[in-house]
Amino acid sequence: MEKVILTGDRPTGNLHVGHYVGSLKRRVELQNSGEYDKIFIMIADAQALTDNADNPEKVRQNIMQVALDYLSCGIDPNKSIIFIQSQVPELCELSFYYMNLVTVSRLQRNPTVKSEIQMRNFETSIPVGFFTYPISQASDITAFKATTVPVGEDQLPMIEQTKEIVRRFNMIYEDTLIEPEALLPDNKACLRLPGTDGKAKMSKSLNNCIYLSDSSEDVKRGIMSMYTDPNHIRVEDPGQVEGNCVFTYLDAFCKPEHFGKYLPDYQSLQELKDHYTRGGLGDVKIKKFLIKIMEEELEPIRARRKGYEENIEFVYQMLKEGSEKARAVAAETLKDVKKAMKINYFEDGEFLEEQISRYRK
Numbered sequence: 001m002e003k004v005i006l007t008g009d010r011p012t013g014n015l016h017v018g019h020y021v022g023s024l025k026r027r028v029e030l031q032n033s034g035e036y037d038k039i040f041i042m043i044a045d046a047q048a049l050t051d052n053a054d055n056p057e058k059v060r061q062n063i064m065q066v067a068l069d070y071l072s073c074g075i076d077p078n079k080s081i082i083f084i085q086s087q088v089p090e091l092c093e094l095s096f097y098y099m100n101l102v103t104v105s106r107l108q109r110n111p112t113v114k115s116e117i118q119m120r121n122f123e124t125s126i127p128v129g130f131f132t133y134p135i136s137q138a139s140d141i142t143a144f145k146a147t148t149v150p151v152g153e154d155q156l157p158m159i160e161q162t163k164e165i166v167r168r169f170n171m172i173y174e175d176t177l178i179e180p181e182a183l184l185p186d187n188k189a190c191l192r193l194p195g196t197d198g199k200a201k202m203s204k205s206l207n208n209c210i211y212l213s214d215s216s217e218d219v220k221r222g223i224m225s226m227y228t229d230p231n232h233i234r235v236e237d238p239g240q241v242e243g244n245c246v247f248t249y250l251d252a253f254c255k256p257e258h259f260g261k262y263l264p265d266y267q268s269l270q271e272l273k274d275h276y277t278r279g280g281l282g283d284v285k286i287k288k289f290l291i292k293i294m295e296e297e298l299e300p301i302r303a304r305r306k307g308y309e310e311n312i313e314f315v316y317q318m319l320k321e322g323s324e325k326a327r328a329v330a331a332e333t334l335k336d337v338k339k340a341m342k343i344n345y346f347e348d349g350e351f352l353e354e355q356i357s358r359y360r361k
């Protein structure tokens with residue numbers, strides 16, 4: 001069986017380092033591993049509109065922003081197909097049929113949808129489109145016969161929902177769709193990187209994000225203001241590592257070789273943590289270490305972004321061609337789906353023959 005990746009992001013803002021460690025970095029590794037036959041990366045504008053219906057300009061402006069984020073992280077358009085969800089109308093058609101396979105109560109139980117409804121204060125005025133987006137996400141995944149969906153932990157309920165739809169479809173109709181598997185980051189700190197203020201969620205409105213497009217100065221400022229241990233007041237005080245943002249980020253970004261390069265007094269992150277816990281290690285020192293590590297990771301991304309920003313026509317063309325390629329693949333799947341559902345009346349001569357013999361007297 002072919003190994004196919006599909007994943008994507010809603011274009012509602014610049015991507016930040018949480019997206020990077022949680023999924024972008026992994027995508028680039030998977031892309032370069034050569035283990036996958038096809039890789040699709042989708043800019044989920046239609047999904048973004050499910051809770052931004054009144055803000056089309058925001059979605060429009062973030063298409064290019066997210067495309068630049070992808071390319072600057074090392075997604076290579078020669079190896080991965082980057083496309084825009086709304087330009088593949090076959091996805092809507094699939095969703096319409098999948099809707100028959102999902103109950104309202106099943107959607108109501110989806111933990112991600114539940115918490116997102118709360119977060120957005122929808123209360124009783126939930127847009128139907130938003131409520132049903134797990135179904136549309138199942139279309140995104142199955143349209144490309146994806147076997148692997150690299151995502152953050154928050155997306156697991158979506159993959160679960162997709163699997164259920166696939167099983168139901170294959171059982172009722174014909175074996176047509178592929179059951180996908182989620183692929184989570186293997187580093188626990190990368191599952192959900194907190195904001196610089198220590199809050200669980202990074203969000204623009206909280207002003208606690210480090211963006212991939214941030215300048216060197218912005219990154220420094222963000223790290224220097226990071227939440228650490230509020231009881232670690234003097235350098236000599238014992239400090240707490242758990243819940244300390246700097247250490248969470250170090251868990252996500254630090255590699256053994258960084259010590260030799262930037263902090264030769266220590267051999268490992270554990271040794272650094274032990275010293276902090278005992279007392280005698282100041283916040284500024286660990287923050288400066290983190291700045292060096294993050295700069296090492298972010299600087300090449302910035303440089304690549306600059307190159308692409310100077311060549312927006314190329315990015316535009318890449319998105320257009322990617323969307324065309326994706327559409328062709330989704331159209332094939334839709335054909336299979338319609339055949340399995342017996343609504344392929346004009347695809348072959350079968351329907352005509354069947355009806356002729358039925359009505360022939």
Ligand code: TRP
Nearest residue numbers: 006007008009010044047137140
């Ligand atoms: N829900 C994802 C997010 O909020 C975006 C997305 C849409 C997606 N369709 C998908 C992710 C299909 C993986 C597979 O980031």
